[in-house]
Amino acid sequence: MSRTPTAVAQRRIQSELRDWLQHPPDGCRLVQYDDLHTWIIELQGPESPCQPQLYTGETFRLRILFSERYPLEPPEVTFVPPSPVHPHIYSNGHICLDILYDGHNGGWSPALTINKVALSLRSMLASNTDPRRPPGDADYCARMRGRSPKETR
């Protein structure tokens, strides 16, 4: 999956990186970007506006993989297990969020950035009140072993 990004993608990732380092989003820290097309981001569990405080004080790690068609194709974004317990996040780290996918029901747009994706994920955690895995979590993880979440389509 992680083929080398093309020159366009390279430039785009460079400028996103520059932007991120200058204005990192709240509660997010870029911990690894050595090879440019794989990023590891640390996400602070957000303070929830409502009870219970499900993720406060916890830290999660996100892995971002850029494909060579980035930003026309969405980046592959997954949590590094252990992933947060959330009805839209499988225990293998796959995330059910429309902006991470393109095609028919996908909400990805090349005008989105990793910065915005990280913010969306944090707000997704913040608004959750139901500490459960998605239905069929075990089945899904067994079936998807070692595969990209994009292959679910």
Next chain:
Amino acid sequence: MSDYGDSDYEEMSMGGDEGGYSDDEGFAYSDQEEGVASPVAKSSKKTFIVLDSEELRERLKAAVVQVVDLLCISDAEATRALRFYKWDLTKLQEDWFTDPDAVRQKVGLLDEQPSTRRKEETCKICFESYPVADMASARCKHYYCKDCWSGYVQTAIDSGPSCLDLRCPDPECKAAVPRTVIMAVADAAHKKRYEEFAVRSFVDDQRQLSWCPAPDCQHAVVSLSDRLGVAQDIFCRCGNAFCFNCKEEAHRPVDCETVRKWMIKNSAESENLNWILANTKPCPKCTRPIEKNQGCMHMTCSQCRHEFCWLCQGPWAEHGERTGGFYNCNRFKKAVEKGEVDEQEQKRQHARQSLERYMHYWQRWAENDSSRKKALQQVDKFRGEQQEVLSERTATPTSQLKFIVDAWMQVVHCRRILKWTYATAYYTFEETSGATKEYRERMAQHQEFFEFNQGQAEHYLEKLHHKVEKDLSRFLKAKPQPGAEGDGAGGSGEAGPSGSGDAGPSGSRDQQAAWNTFREQLIGLTDVTRIHFEKLVNEFEKGLDEALKEYDAPMEDEDPGASAAAEAAAAAEAAAAAAAAAKGKAAAAPSRRVTRSSKRRQSSQDDPETTALEEETGFWQCRHCTYANDLGDKVCSVCEQPRDATGGR
């Protein structure tokens, strides 16, 4: 001024081989030469139009042009708005003139481009800076460079028809990406795909348009019917006949629901019936197995020359009026009910009856279907090879052999109609327990009437099918030189011409005469059959109650002047007789026929006026009252007008 991102842009990218929507054809589906490809209903007005891809594109353009003119918006905006409104011009127009801004918001037709711009903008996709002249927006404030647009648009096109609803890449922005931008940035292959999606949506989104469901067929059909949602037979240019409503094979006069029920029932039960109706039947006389390899029900055993009906296996002599019989194989006869049977036996009998009843109708449905398929193969065969041979043998140019194709197509069409009338009869005349006596009587009357019409139609179809299948083979086999007539249709278990007008192998002049007679008879029969089926279909669609009522009323004079009056009258006579039969004088019609035809055989010989058509049908039509008189009679038995006075042919 830049080329991108302002109104000039639209003009620019519409240029060249894309061609603007500049056709002046109206959006309203106007007339075109087509729509009545049906062999039946030649006379009625068009009910549909078949369009090829070029014509379809023209219509799409015309639709857009109309909106451009009406709403004074650009081509690209009109296309988008129409697509959003599922090509419903009326609704779009209504909404637009109520609140144009609301429509613009809904569809995404924005006009937010800043009037003054910086010289350079940053592309929100690749984050590089470009001169504004090299950038574009979907008429909103979000600018992207040409390369990013191209990637964005082509990715969308690759992901399917949703590209027609493409919006500005900015997730917050609702601006619709206009067709013009797409045409300016996509490569040729993607442009082509985009246009294909557009045409597809044009057809798929409109209720009165539909694709021909035949595999690989590129034609679409516009239904001109004002009753959408009801079965409508369509005859595509590719040769496929389908129902506009349910997309199944054409099935007029039967409704879609009956077809659906019937097909489900068949798939459940036909397995059991298949073995009963295996491909062979023993000859009723010599019991040799016979394979039915032609479509006509009139069988002749190749061994003992016994002629019989494939359906009831009774002697054919009882089927044709020529031999004193009467065609009634279409009727389902209930087994004679016995007096004192115990309850168990009654139940068994009932179960057997209902299975037999279904078998009766299914068999006739299936046989007509396979006859239809064989006839279709015959048409191909005729067009492929036989046409040439026949042309040579009969010294007739192929252009004048179209009447044979017409006859075959009539057979194909009628077999299909006939087939479905059996499915519908199965449901219509089902035994309903608990019905009132009155209702039962009425239904019995309906059934009588329906079966009479069906029987008449089927009778002529059998004749036509026989003639075009068996009699024709004689001319195909005949050598240009006399004395070498073939010995029947070879290769099959049943064979041999058994019809009228034997063409003796005695000289080419005789052969020519026989050919001319054949031709005249076939054309006549095709017409008569067509009229009978038209009648069957029309009366069924009108409702049997209505049809019966009409025959109750005194007969009015037929409208004069029609060239096909004779044939029309033949059908009218049949229907009148049917009505009479349905009124409880059931026995009268068949018996009258028997006497009439036997009388005819004695007298027709000395009547030189008899035309080939009359010879074929067995009666002459009174021009005054349309009654079908015996060929022997000189005066009409009903209105007493002399035969000559009613107008010769």
